[in-house]
Each structure stands twice: as C-alpha cells, then as structure tokens.
Amino acid sequence: MRIVIIEDEIFAAEALQKIILELRPDTKIMARLASIEEAVAWFGSNEMPQLIFCDIHLSDGSSFEIFKEIEIKSPVIFTTAYNEYAIEAFKVNSVDYLLKPLKKEEILKAIEKYEELKQDKLSEELQNLQNLLQTQMGSNSGNNTKSRFMVKSGQSIKTISSKDVAYFQAEEGIVLLVNFKGNRFAVNYTLDQLENQLDHKTFFRANRQLIVNIRAVKEVHPYFKGRLQLKLDPASEKDHIISSSKASAFKEWLDL
Known part of the structure; x- marks a missing residue:
C-alpha cells in the first residue's frame, strides 16, 4: 500500500508513520508533507498514493485548500485536534475522520475500513455522503x-431529525447534540448559529451553554435572585440556570 502523510508537526508525523508501518509493514510511505504549498507541489508532479493521512490544520492554513488547488482522487483519512470539520472533511474523498491524540486501534480501524472498501464501493459510499450533504443543504434552502x-457515529455518518434532539449543550469548546435516548454527538455548529436555525416554538436558548427542546424540560425550580433551575430529560451532568432577565421569556415560551 502506498501512503502519503500530510502533517506539519514532525513528531506527530513520525509517530503516525511508525504506527502505520507496525500495522502494515509492507506499506510504502511515499512522502511526508508539512504544508499546503509543499503538498500541492508534490501532488502536481508525483504518482497518486493509494491512501492519504491528512491533518486539517497545517502551518500555512487549512489542508482543504490542497483539494481546491489540485484534483486528488486518492481516499483520505483526516486527522485533527478539533471536531468541527467533520462535515467539510466528508465533502472530500474522506474514508474516515480521526481526532487527536491518535490511537493505534483507531488508526487500525480506519485502515481496515479503507481496505474493506473496494474502489467501486468506496466511490458509491462517497457519492452517498455527497448526496446526503446536498439533501441536507437543499432542505434548508429558503428556510432558516x-x-x-x-453527525458522525462510529465509522459512519447518520442523520438526526430536529424533533429527536432533546438539547444542544456547549462543553469544553464542543457543541454536543443530545437526543432523547441520551446519546451525545458533536455537531459542526456554535450555539449562536443553532439559535438562528432552530424553530423557536420548539427550542429555547436557556443560557450560553444550552439550547433546549420544550419536550426535554422535566422540571423548573425557582432559584436565587429571580433565576430558574432546569431539570432535563434525559438528565444533564451540568446544572442549567436561566438568568432573571430570561426567566419571563422562558415562562412565556413554556406557556406557564
């Protein structure tokens, strides 16, 4: 198998290469590239690899710029310390999307997924992902x-209907979608963006960390200084407080 690694951190690139060669000793690492400029130049003058491992954040910008500059048909396994790029990654020839720090077992699963996907099946899966993206974008055209x-679920992407979302919760720089089964998924939106895109009859921006579905409000309790405390279903690990300035609007939303 011929692989190219695009990673601007030398130690990370060396560690990834070591793991790949441990997992697949017959692999040829064709190149380790550290920037958009270097990658565009290399792909423009070399044979395409069978697989690319590509970090999203490079020293001179986002690696997505590489795929805008030059046509690359090789499948890609993206790596990043951030999770907000999952959807954009699947617009490219993405087989998988791994969050740093990379784990050997996750790299193995991604390689096995690539190996299981024969070229025609890979093309079909990528086309299905693109169709899903287009369907989602089309469903929102002309409608906010x-x-x-x-959302990414294991090794695949699935769709979740808004009516099945209990709440969105910001947590350590990540926005999580929590459905009514209590499952949690990272989403590629900020709470500010979601507030403008959700049905305000169904969802309420409770505070800076929470947008809640009316069906997920289990109990409301008076709190200090005119504030309100929410109990959610499914339960949240955090206490969610509604400020006194929002309390009246929240009660009106609940039709209390």
Whole structure:
C-alpha cells in the first residue's frame, strides 16, 4: 500500500508513520508533507498514493485548500485536534475522520475500513455522503429552520431529525447534540448559529451553554435572585440556570 502523510508537526508525523508501518509493514510511505504549498507541489508532479493521512490544520492554513488547488482522487483519512470539520472533511474523498491524540486501534480501524472498501464501493459510499450533504443543504434552502443534523457515529455518518434532539449543550469548546435516548454527538455548529436555525416554538436558548427542546424540560425550580433551575430529560451532568432577565421569556415560551 502506498501512503502519503500530510502533517506539519514532525513528531506527530513520525509517530503516525511508525504506527502505520507496525500495522502494515509492507506499506510504502511515499512522502511526508508539512504544508499546503509543499503538498500541492508534490501532488502536481508525483504518482497518486493509494491512501492519504491528512491533518486539517497545517502551518500555512487549512489542508482543504490542497483539494481546491489540485484534483486528488486518492481516499483520505483526516486527522485533527478539533471536531468541527467533520462535515467539510466528508465533502472530500474522506474514508474516515480521526481526532487527536491518535490511537493505534483507531488508526487500525480506519485502515481496515479503507481496505474493506473496494474502489467501486468506496466511490458509491462517497457519492452517498455527497448526496446526503446536498439533501441536507437543499432542505434548508429558503428556510432558516433546520429539520435534520448530520453527525458522525462510529465509522459512519447518520442523520438526526430536529424533533429527536432533546438539547444542544456547549462543553469544553464542543457543541454536543443530545437526543432523547441520551446519546451525545458533536455537531459542526456554535450555539449562536443553532439559535438562528432552530424553530423557536420548539427550542429555547436557556443560557450560553444550552439550547433546549420544550419536550426535554422535566422540571423548573425557582432559584436565587429571580433565576430558574432546569431539570432535563434525559438528565444533564451540568446544572442549567436561566438568568432573571430570561426567566419571563422562558415562562412565556413554556406557556406557564
């Protein structure tokens, strides 16, 4: 198998190469590239690899610029320390999307996924992902209210209807979608963006960390200084407080 690694951190690139060669000793690492400029030049004058491992954040910008500059047909496994690029990654020839720090077992699963996907099946899966993206974008054209969200679940992407979302919760720089089964998925939106895209009859921006579905409000308790405390279903690990300035609007939303 011929592989190219695009990674601007030398130690990270060396560690990834070591793991790949441990997992697949017959692999040829064709190149280790550290920037958009270097990658565009290399792909413009060399044979395409069978697989690319590509970090999203490079020293001179986002690696997505590489795929805008030059046509690359090789499948890609993206790596990043951030999770907000999952949807954009699947617009390219993405087989998988791995969050740093990379784990050997996750790299193995990604390689096995690539190996299991024969070229025709790979093309079919990528086309299905692109169709799903187009369907989602089309469903929102001319309408600010989102009806569904795409999330990464294991090795695949699934859609979740807005009506199945209990709440969105910001947590350590990540926005999580929590459905009514209590499952949590990272989404590629900020709470500010979601506030403008959700049905305000169904969802309420409770505070800077929470947008809640009316069906997920289990109990409301008076709190200090005119504030309100929410109990959610499914339960949240955090206590969610509504400020006194929002309390009246929240009660009106609940039709209390």
